[in-house]
Amino acid sequence: MVPATAAQAVPLVEVQVKGDLDAQAAPELHRLLEEALALRPQQIVVDLADCDTIDAAGILLLMDTHRRAVRDGGAVALRSPSERARRALRLAKVDRIMQLLPYANVALTPAGQVVL
Numbered sequence: 001m002v003p004a005t006a007a008q009a010v011p012l013v014e015v016q017v018k019g020d021l022d023a024q025a026a027p028e029l030h031r032l033l034e035e036a037l038a039l040r041p042q043q044i045v046v047d048l049a050d051c052d053t054i055d056a057a058g059i060l061l062l063m064d065t066h067r068r069a070v071r072d073g074g075a076v077a078l079r080s081p082s083e084r085a086r087r088a089l090r091l092a093k094v095d096r097i098m099q100l101l102p103y104a105n106v107a108l109t110p111a112g113q114v115v116l
Contacts, residue, residue: 013041017051021058033065049080054088
């Protein structure tokens, strides 16, 4: 696979999480997020609508993905977390670093900003 250049970057990649985002599920999500990062998107949206809980391993994976995306000029947003998942994200202060999107409809402006 040839790495994407800035000219080849895609505006948005969406990754859907089904089931709990815990230490057992983190390796598979890590693989998917690696593929997403390789595309050098302006925005990665991780859809958590079907994810009931997130543990420390899942939070660390999301934070690392966000750090790497920002380093490459992008960002990560989390969409539709359950109340339980939202509570875990707030306790870890993830909501201060990544945008939590409450709605399923997400669009990007030409500047790469998320619009609800």
